[in-house]
Structure formats: structure tokens, C-alpha cells
Amino acid sequence: MASDAKDVLAALPDAGPVTVLLDDHHDSDLINRGLAADAGYRGTFGAEAEEGLEELRLVFRRKAHAAAMERALTALLRQDPALTEERLHDVVLGDLLDTAATRALLRRRAALGLGTAFSEPVLVDDGGRPFPPDEIPLRLRFARAVRVSIDGNAHFCRGLLRTRYPESAADQSPRATDPRPGTLPKEKAS
Amino acid sequence: MLGAFYRNGFGQTEEAFALTRQHPDKLIYNHCWDPRYEERGLDQLRRDADRFQLKGAKLYTAEWHGASRGYKLDDPWSYRYLEMAQELGIKNIHVHKGPTIRPLDRDAFDVADVDKAATDFPELNFVVEHCGLPRLEDFCWIATQEPNVHAGLAVAMPFIHTRPRYFAQIIGELLYWLDENRIQFSSDYALWTPRWLIERFVDFQIPEDMQDEYAPITVEQKKKILGLNAAAMYGIPVPAGAEVPATTPGPAASEAGPGRGRLRRGAAHGDVTCPRHCPPAPWSSGPGRRWTRSSTPSWTNPSPTSASSAPSRQAPTAG
Numbered sequence: 051m052a053s054d055a056k057d058v059l060a061a062l063p064d065a066g067p068v069t070v071l072l073d074d075h076h077d078s079d080l081i082n083r084g085l086a087a088d089a090g091y092r093g094t095f096g097a098e099a100e101e102g103l104e105e106l107r108l109v110f111r112r113k114a115h116a117a118a119m120e121r122a123l124t125a126l127l128r129q130d131p132a133l134t135e136e137r138l139h140d141v142v143l144g145d146l147l148d149t150a151a152t153r154a155l156l157r158r159r160a161a162l163g164l165g166t167a168f169s170e171p172v173l174v175d176d177g178g179r180p181f182p183p184d185e186i187p188l189r190l191r192f193a194r195a196v197r198v199s200i201d202g203n204a205h206f207c208r209g210l211l212r213t214r215y216p217e218s219a220a221d222q223s224p225r226a227t228d229p230r231p232g233t234l235p236k237e238k239a240s
Numbered sequence: 241m242l243g244a245f246y247r248n249g250f251g252q253t254e255e256a257f258a259l260t261r262q263h264p265d266k267l268i269y270n271h272c273w274d275p276r277y278e279e280r281g282l283d284q285l286r287r288d289a290d291r292f293q294l295k296g297a298k299l300y301t302a303e304w305h306g307a308s309r310g311y312k313l314d315d316p317w318s319y320r321y322l323e324m325a326q327e328l329g330i331k332n333i334h335v336h337k338g339p340t341i342r343p344l345d346r347d348a349f350d351v352a353d354v355d356k357a358a359t360d361f362p363e364l365n366f367v368v369e370h371c372g373l374p375r376l377e378d379f380c381w382i383a384t385q386e387p388n389v390h391a392g393l394a395v396a397m398p399f400i401h402t403r404p405r406y407f408a409q410i411i412g413e414l415l416y417w418l419d420e421n422r423i424q425f426s427s428d429y430a431l432w433t434p435r436w437l438i439e440r441f442v443d444f445q446i447p448e449d450m451q452d453e454y455a456p457i458t459v460e461q462k463k464k465i466l467g468l469n470a471a472a473m474y475g476i477p478v479p480a481g482a483e484v485p486a487t488t489p490g491p492a493a494s495e496a497g498p499g500r501g502r503l504r505r506g507a508a509h510g511d512v513t514c515p516r517h518c519p520p521a522p523w524s525s526g527p528g529r530r531w532t533r534s535s536t537p538s539w540t541n542p543s544p545t546s547a548s549s550a551p552s553r554q555a556p557t558a559g
Contacts (some may be wrong), residue, residue, distance in 0.1 A: 128452075190375060194453075195417065198409045199376035205403050206339060206374075 052085055054107075074086035110200075112176045115158040121151040123172060123190060135190055139183045144168030241497055244268050257292060268474055270296040270334065275317035276305040282324055289328040295474055296332035297325065298369070302349060304341075313353040314360075331364055332473055333357075337379070338370025351379045358386040365473055367424060370395045371414065380417035390473075391418055393465070400440045407545035408446045412454030420461040424469050441466060460484045 054069040070144055072081045084094025093102045126146060143166065146152040156166045164170070164178040171180045173189060181189045211218045251272055260269040271294050273285050288294065302310045312319060313335065325333065337351050347474050351372045358366045369392035372379030383389040399407040414423050425441065427434035442462060463484055471478050510527045 126455075191416070192381065195380050195413050197378035198406075198413050199372075199374050199378075201406065202374045202376065202410070205399065205406050209402050 052081055052092065053088070056085060065174060073088070111161050113196050113200045115155075115162050115164075115176070116193040117200055118151065118155040118158045119172060119174075120190060120193035120197050122146050122149075122155045124194070125149060125151055135187045138173050138190065139171075139180065139186050142168060143170045143172055146172065151190045251298075268295065268476075270294070270298055271330075272298050272300070272407065273321055274303060274305060275311055275315060275321045276308055278317055278533070282320060285321065285324055286328065289330060294328070294330045296334060297330055297536060298334040298336065300336045301353070302336070313357040318353075318357070319360070326361055326363050332367060333364050334367045334369055334392060336370065337368050337372045337375075339373060341358075349375070351375055351382055354379075355382040355386065356388060358382070358389045362388055364388060365390055365471075367392045370411075371427065373410075376410065376413060380413060383418045383422065387422075388420040388423060388470070389418075392424050392426045395427050397426060397437055397441070398428065400437065400444060404444070405447055405450065407444070408450055408454060411444075412446060412450070412496065415455070415457070415461070420464050421472075422471055423465045425466045438466065491507075 051073050052070055056068055058069045059065060059070065070085050072078050072085070075081065081094060084090070087093070123141065126141065127133055127138075128133070129147060143152075143156070146155070155172075159166050159170075159178075162176065162178075164174070170178075173186060173193075174180050175189075208222055212222075253271070257269045260267040268539050269292050270286055271292055273281055275281065277284070288341075299313070301312060304310070313322070322333070325331075335354060337354065340349055349372075351368060354368055358364075365388050366382070366386075367390040368379055371391040371393065371395060380389070384393065396407070396410050399410065411423075416523050425438070427437060444457065444462075446456050463482070468478060468482075468484060470476070
């Protein structure tokens with residue numbers, strides 16, 4: 051993750067030399083040495099790492115795509131009560147609302163090498179293939195489970211971060227589970 | 241258990257067993273094994289089953305053993321142990337499948353091995369502790385296919401405090417993919433005194449603005465999750481008055497909320513989902529997957545451990 055951060059920063063326009071340091075972690079020294087040398091995961095952890103992280107990165111990119119796809123389609127279903135899940139088969143990228151969720155979906159598709167043209171179908175598998183119409187509700191449902199599951203990582207990590215560094219709370223962007231604008235959460239009422 | 245990480249192991253067999261003997265009305269002792277002890281461990285398991293009168297075990301597939309960084313439930317030696325468990329009546333196999341922490345190997349928490357073992361040992365119950373998080377979707381997909389796979393809410397449960405809306409999503413997903421008879425409360429009692437957790441769950445409701453995605457949770461569902469499901473699984477008597485009606489309202493009833501259902505499994509597609517028409521699991525590549533084990537969706541098929549047959553006193557499990 052630290053080397054991913056370094057890659058992103060280095061790719062910014064006009065970025066000069068980039069130094070990323072991991073602070074206050076039990077493996078800070080080891081990881082910082084690896085970062086400085088661009089040693090990669092295996093080069094950093096040596097015998098502890100059996101394989102590189104590329105496969106794992108691909109898993110995360112696929113899950114991020116599934117989650118973004120579900121967010122965009124669920125937003126569309128909410129916005130258009132006449133639209134049924136079955137008809138999501140025909141929805142193309144150009145039908146989506148111009149929202150942060152849609153823009154995120156386009157980025158996730160690009161990261162997986164999927165097309166981003168307006169005419170591309172939205173509800174697709176990891177390889178960009180549309181699902182048979184009779185599988186649509188189940189596939190949407192599964193994409194939601196992926197989204198909820200992967201969000202669990204964020205909740206875990208944000209919780210740990212806030213416990214250790216309370217001031218980090220201010221930097222955290224809202225999660226999908228935060229109340230939608232204009233609604234009042236009732237769970238506190240009990 | 242977890243001998244590589246704790247000076248005295250993670251489970252204190254003698255102390256735990258002594259505690260259950262002091263409070264036989266409240267506690268049941270669950271054991272553990274490690275198939276990498278092979279034949280020697282099998283002999284030990286036979287002796288232990290006799291001494292402790294075992295009904296269940298907790299397995300840590302991520303446990304280190306010599307040069308091994310973990311094992312799978314579908315390893316040949318694992319199967320020998322599961323065969324013996326079935327023979328000895330150790331019916332309830334709790335498997336730790338949850339968040340990875342260093343230095344445990346990520347792949348040791350993959351839930352795919354539960355799928356195979358659950359198919360091949362239909363008489364055993366597999367309770368996936370931590371419900372596979374953060375691979376909840378993999379777990380849900382398997383549990384939908386396999387009627388003897390259950391969700392244990394350890395570590396998922398305390399989200400109810402820090403992230404109640406996220407907890408609503410987890411419990412909503414579990415109630416959708418499994419059913420209310422296959423979800424079990426877990427206290428994480430090693431971390432705290434869990435009374436607050438129980439009280440929070442009793443008071444819990446899916447937030448109103450999320451009820452277009454997830455049906456409200458009913459009192460009967462809560463009763464089952466908090467104790468009746470475990471009581472049924474372990475044959476623990478339930479106090480008179482604490483049972484839920486024998487005609488258990490299945491998931492269908494839980495979705496009968498007025499004006500809801502567009503985003504949930506509803507009449508529009510409730511009958512065309514798993515397993516008969518199930519497409520291959522998302523992580524499965526290549527042919528050879530089987531989706532034909534049971535011909536009806538698991539939620540129409542009351543589990544053999546249905547709470548309706550539970551007698552009359554309840555106790556949590558330990559171990």
C-alpha cells in the first residue's frame with residue numbers, strides 16, 4: 051500500500067522526487083527501507099512473502115468495480131421508480147446519472163481495462179461481459195454483497211485509525227452507509 | 241491451539257472444561273484439533289471426545305504448524321478428522337474465517353474449503369465464525385448453496401456499536417443470503433463482558449432509511465439469532481415461553497413488509513435464484529462446479545437444526 055501511494059504521487063504532473071515514509075508501524079523501518087529502494091513487496095519482506103501483490107491488487111480492482119457498478123445502478127433504480135432490476139440488462143454507461151458514483155465506476159472500469167464509452171453495458175462481469183437477463187437480480191445482489199463486504203475493510207481500518215489517532219476523524223470521507231441527505235437515522239432512538 | 245502465538249496456547253482446555261463442569265446449565269465445552277498431527281491426533285481426538293463428551297469443535301485453519309502456514313478443511317487429513325467427528329457425534333464444526341492479521345496468511349482464511357467440506361459432510365454443521373469477513377460475499381454465496389453452513393457473528397457483532405448502519409448491512413445481507421435459522425450471535429467474550437452487546441442487539445433495528453434495501457428485523461429473528469439457533473444446534477432445552485412458534489416464519493415472511501421488495505429477493509426473481517439456476521461462483525474458473533446438490537433453495541428447506549424442535553432451556557457455548 052505504501053508503494054502504491056508512492057506510485058500515485060510520482061505519477062502526478064510535475065511531481066519531483068517522491069519520498070513516502072510509514073510512521074509508527076511495527077515494521078516501519080523494514081518498509082521504509084523497501085520504499086526507499088523501490089524493492090517491492092517481495093524485495094521488502096523477503097522469505098515472509100510467498101508471492102507478489104499483483105494478484106491481490108487485481109482482486110481489489112475487481113471488487114472495487116463490482117461495488118461501483120452496484121452503487122451506480124442502485125442510484126439509478128432509486129431515481130427511476132419505473133425501472134425494474136430485470137431491465138438493468140439494457141442499461142448502458144450513457145444512461146447513468148452524472149454523479150461521483152458514476153465517475154468512480156468509469157475509473158474502476160478503466161483500471162480493469164474495460165471500455166468507458168457511453169454505449170457500453172453497465173452490469174458486466176470482471177471481464178466486461180454482460181450477464182444473461184435472468185441472472186440480473188442475483189448478480190446485482192451479489193455485487194451489493196461485494197460492496198458491503200469490501201466496505202468492511204474500510205470500517206475496520208478507519209475505526210482502528212480513529213482509536214489510535216483521534217484527530218484522523220476529520221480526514222475521513224463519508225461511507226456509503228452514512229445517512230443519505232435529508233434522512234434521519236433512527237437507530238439512536240431505541 | 242495457536243501454540244505458535246501464545247505462551248500457553250489460545251485455548252486453556254483444562255480451565256475451560258472445569259468451568260463448564262461448574263456451570264453445566266450455562267456452558268458447553270468445545271474442543272479443537274489440528275489435522276497436521278495426523279494419526280496421533282486422531283487417537284487423541286477419540287480419547288478427548290470420550291472424556292469431554294464433545295458436541296463441537298473450533299478450528300483455526302490459519303494456525304501455524306512447523307513449516308506449515310495453515311491447512312484447508314478439504315485436505316486429506318482434514319477429511320480423516322471430519323470423518324471421525326461425524327462418527328463420534330461431534331456435529332458442530334466452528335471454523336475461524338475472518339480478518340487476517342500479520343503474520344497469518346491471507347489465503348488461510350479463504351472460505352472455499354468450507355464449501356467442499358460442507359458438501360461432503362452433510363451430517364455436520366459448519367459455523368463460519370466472523371462470517372468470512374472481509375469475504376462476506378464468498379461466504380454468503382457458499383451458505384446459499386449449502387444448508388449445513390451457518391454464520392457466526394463474532395467480530396461482526398460489535399459493529400453494532402461503532403458502525404450501526406454498517407451492522408445493518410451485514411445482518412441484512414446474511415438474512416437475505418442465508419436465513420434466520422442459520423445465523424448465530426457470538427459474544428467475543430474473550431475481549432469483554434458481552435451484556436452490552438446483547439442489549440444493543442435486542443434494541444437494534446434496520447434504520448428506516450435503509451428499509452428499502454433490507455427488511456426490518458423481527459423479534460423472532462432476534463430470538464433465533466441470540467440463542468434459539470445455537471440451542472437447536474446443540475440440543476439445549478429452551479425455557480418455556482422463550483420458543484418461537486413452530487411454524488417459523490421463513491425469510492419469505494421477513495420480506496413481506498408493505499411496499500418494499502424492489503431491491504430485495506422478491507416474487508419477481510425469488511424462484512429463479514440458487515441453486516438450480518445458479519451461475520458458477522464468481523471465484524470459480526473452469527468447469528466442474530456442482531450446483532445441483534439440493535433442488536430447492538435452502539431458504540425453503542428448514543434446516544434439520546430448526547429451532548422448532550428445541551426443548552426447554554438455553555445456554556451459550558464456550559470454547
